[in-house]
Amino acid sequence: MSKVGFQVPRTLHPARIAGFAQAVEAVGMDELWVVEDCFYPSGIAAAATALAVTERVTVGIGILPAVARNAVFTAMEAATLAEAHPGRLVCGIGHGMRDWMRQIGAAPASPLTALAEHLDAVRGLLAGQEVTVEGRYVRLDRAALRFPPAQPPPVLAGVRGPKSLELAGRHADGTLLAEPVTPAYLAAARAAIERGQGGAPRPHPITAYTLFHLDDDPAAARDAVRPTLAAAIADPAWAAHLAPLDLGRDLDRIAALPADERAAALPDAWVDDLAVVGTAADCARRVGELHEAGASSVVLSAVGDLDEQLRRAARLS
Secondary structure (H helix, E strand, C coil): CCEEEEEECCCCCHHHHHHHHHHHHHCCCCEEEECCCCCCCCHHHHHHHHHHHCCCCEEEEEEEEHHHCCHHHHHHHHHHHHHHCCCCEEEEEECCCHHHHHHCCCCCCCHHHHHHHHHHHHHHHHCCCCEEEECCCCEEEEECCCCCCCCCCCEEEECCCHHHHHHHHHHCCEEEECCCCCHHHHHHHHHHHHHHHCCCCCCCCEEEEEEEEECCCHHHHHHHHHHHHHHHCCCHHHHHHHHHHCCHHHHHHHHCCCHHHHHHHCCHHHHHHHEEEECHHHHHHHHHHHHHCCCCEEEEEECCCHHHHHHHHHHHC
């Protein structure tokens, strides 16, 4: 079933998380996703807060950096939340931003190996297995949870590039894609995931983050997200997202502009493709296109006044 969610931005003060989670549920969203970025609020604590004050909405954690925690303790925390709130947790695990992982002394020499080992261990523990493994990054000796969840939460790989997406197909229950997500990027991601699954394809839901601004004036909606898009198109981390669009030399030209000129230079068509923007009808149509392209869930990452954008997003549910 296609779902629509709303993201709690990393900049939201911890004291506001509970009330905001209740507001997301009240407007009818299917999912609420919390973010864990270095030095901002903890993803697990934020998810626990949101789950405790809501009754229906699914809460996703996107993402926990694999190398920042021991796999057993990640599984313990996820299992505790899953048992306390059955069927309402989704746990995303990923590489983490490389610069932040270096900053905290946790950057692995092989991010792919580290993520694969953590995904396998956490999923096995949540499934109630006794796990013994002597890996490069995960070493466990007869580890087993005393209270494995009756409904193990899905463990998604929060990844971007082709090799990591293939890894997700082999080692995760699903995939979480950071913004921007386009139908073309979804198709490329799905192909990589299926390569990872080899000759044994199985259900693999994809959750897609997307920049979002709803306004009755489409031009105003585009202008709201232009600075965010302009800051990001020159970021190497976005390369995998943009490659399927075949923007060619125009992308290189615009990315090379000074930051204050880049936003104005973005063609309207690019903004429409890289974000969910415009009127309620425009946004609903774009969300539908992302669902049709393979996203099981589309999670709105609002740009602008957070509370106002949530109220406007209610028109999509």
